[in-house]
Amino acid sequence: MAEPESFGRYRVLRRLGSGAFATVWLGHDDRLDIPVAIKVLAENWAHQLDVHHRFVEEARILRHADSEWLVRVHDIGTLPDERPYFVMTYADRGSIADRVARGPLPLDEALRLLTEIGQGVTVLHRHGTIHRDIKPSNMLLQSSPVGERVLVADLGFAKSIDEASGFTAAAGTPGYMSPEQSVPGGDIDVRADVYSLGAVAYELLTGRRPPPPPVRMPPSRVRAGLPSALDELVMTSLAENREDRPSDATTFTQRVRAIRMTPDLRVRSPWWVRHRSVWGRIGAALLVVLAVLTGASAATGTPGVTLVGVNDSTGTIHLAVPLAWTRQMQISGWAPHELGLVGGHEPGMLIATDVTAWRDPAAPVSGVFAGLLRTPADVEAPSFEDFPHFSGAAACSGPPVRRHFDDGPWTGEVLHWRGCPAPASFTAARLHDDGRGLVLYLEIRQTDDRPHVVEQILSGVRVTA
Numbered sequence: 131m132a133e134p135e136s137f138g139r140y141r142v143l144r145r146l147g148s149g150a151f152a153t154v155w156l157g158h159d160d161r162l163d164i165p166v167a168i169k170v171l172a173e174n175w176a177h178q179l180d181v182h183h184r185f186v187e188e189a190r191i192l193r194h195a196d197s198e199w200l201v202r203v204h205d206i207g208t209l210p211d212e213r214p215y216f217v218m219t220y221a222d223r224g225s226i227a228d229r230v231a232r233g234p235l236p237l238d239e240a241l242r243l244l245t246e247i248g249q250g251v252t253v254l255h256r257h258g259t260i261h262r263d264i265k266p267s268n269m270l271l272q273s274s275p276v277g278e279r280v281l282v283a284d285l286g287f288a289k290s291i292d293e294a295s296g297f298t299a300a301a302g303t304p305g306y307m308s309p310e311q312s313v314p315g316g317d318i319d320v321r322a323d324v325y326s327l328g329a330v331a332y333e334l335l336t337g338r339r340p341p342p343p344p345v346r347m348p349p350s351r352v353r354a355g356l357p358s359a360l361d362e363l364v365m366t367s368l369a370e371n372r373e374d375r376p377s378d379a380t381t382f383t384q385r386v387r388a389i390r391m392t393p394d395l396r397v398r399s400p401w402w403v404r405h406r407s408v409w410g411r412i413g414a415a416l417l418v419v420l421a422v423l424t425g426a427s428a429a430t431g432t433p434g435v436t437l438v439g440v441n442d443s444t445g446t447i448h449l450a451v452p453l454a455w456t457r458q459m460q461i462s463g464w465a466p467h468e469l470g471l472v473g474g475h476e477p478g479m480l481i482a483t484d485v486t487a488w489r490d491p492a493a494p495v496s497g498v499f500a501g502l503l504r505t506p507a508d509v510e511a512p513s514f515e516d517f518p519h520f521s522g523a524a525a526c527s528g529p530p531v532r533r534h535f536d537d538g539p540w541t542g543e544v545l546h547w548r549g550c551p552a553p554a555s556f557t558a559a560r561l562h563d564d565g566r567g568l569v570l571y572l573e574i575r576q577t578d579d580r581p582h583v584v585e586q587i588l589s590g591v592r593v594t595a
């Protein structure tokens with residue numbers, strides 16, 4: 131469809147996307163001065179009465195439910211060619227599908243999003259509606275004064291609970307839809323949505339859709355360290371027999387909330403994830419500055435790899451890292467005491483293609499972490515085994531190659547794993563400079579195994595202390 135100038139009084143800015151039945155446009159309401167999203171029924175479906183009816187029904191349900199957790203409908207109209215359109219809240223931050231495409235989410239973020247999705251679906255269930263197409267691409271995100279909020283959208287398959295208990299045509303999206311939804315004529319109830327909530331939870335936590343039912347592999351088998359209560363909630367929601375699932379979205383959401391409130395949950399989030407928003411901002415700003423400052427130091431010691439110099443925020447640690455890895459940086463330090471080691475807040479940095487996925491052994495991330503420890507003369511420096519490392523190596527096959535490292539003031543040991551599923555290799559190094567009482571702990575992950583890159587990073591380490 132060519133870009134129209136307006137729909138009714140709404141000025142069209144650009145196309146946001148098209149689904150099976152409709153196209154959604156970004157528009158502007160000049161009278162109220164707000165951006166809006168306008169959903170227009172596709173031309174090829176305009177004369178199908180049932181599709182036409184369902185389209186208008188979607189707008190009505192959203193308007194009647196009128197909730198802060200759902201996309202809100204402000205207006206409805208008809209084009210000169212008789213096609214209906216409706217005007218709704220513009221979700222300016224894309225969808226949860228965009229978010230999860232970058233890999234599994236930090237645990238706390240996944241639980242927050244699940245709580246909000248659950249609230250939206252709860253509103254629908256209380257309103258007597260089954261969504262029937264809950265999936266990450268239908269869960270939109272909108273900026274809010276405190277960050278962002280989830281808006282449940284796309285009720286194109288929604289059905290009233292009363293009607294759904296009779297004959298129901300098969301509808302939904304494979305991978306997210308309950309087994310009973312794929313049987314034409316099967317009766318469904320709100321527990322079909324609970325199955326889809328479980329499928330969305332599985333994907334947010336692991337970065338992958340669950341396998342087709344019956345699902346036997348709990349999320350913790352893909353992502354180690356998840357609370358057992360969360361595993362149980364996801365697996366019961368994905369139960370083949372709906373009698374075994376949480377009874378509705380309210381129960382599902384309450385259980386997510388309870389898990390989120392578990393006292394030790396925060397401890398599980400790595401330090402760089404907890405501080406990532408601030409660090410992301412600092413990192414992004416410093417990356418630009420550093421890229422300019424160290425542009426002259428860009429080098430290509432390994433064929434095809436451009437290295438750039440990056441400093442932590444205190445200017446203590448200097449690393450030479452492949453330019454391609456500097457997509458995200460957290461450079462404002464680390465907290466060794468949180469890992470049971472001596473030291474308060476110390477210089478440290480994480481430079482990676484995706485910092486949030488750094489602790490996920492299956493994520494295809496390349497990057498380097500460096501954390502400094504300054505040990506007083508009377509305190510014994512932690513040994514290699516004291517570091518809670520090797521989590522990145524959890525999925526690598528076989529034992530690591532262990533070797534001695536000696537370069538300039540630094541001596542130490544390096545462990546190198548190959549045969550890792552997503553990152554091809556994982557390296558952990560403990561270097562020490564006894565003259566200055568310094569220990570530097572490093573982790574290097576590569577999606578392709580290039581030993582020269584590891585060598586260059588290790589020999590390029592500089593610490594000004």
Ligand SMILES: Nc1ncnc2c1ncn2[C@@H]1O[C@H](COP(=O)(O)OP(=O)(O)OP(=O)(O)O)[C@@H](O)[C@H]1O
Binds near residue numbers: 147153
């Ligand atoms: N309120 C909104 N604000 C911003 N973007 C929206 C909004 N509603 C829909 N979109 C975007 O418009 C596109 C089309 O949405 P639509 O609901 O028609 O189809 P879909 O969900 O992509 O596919 P299908 O309906 O076939 O499953 C999607 O990319 C969606 O993210």
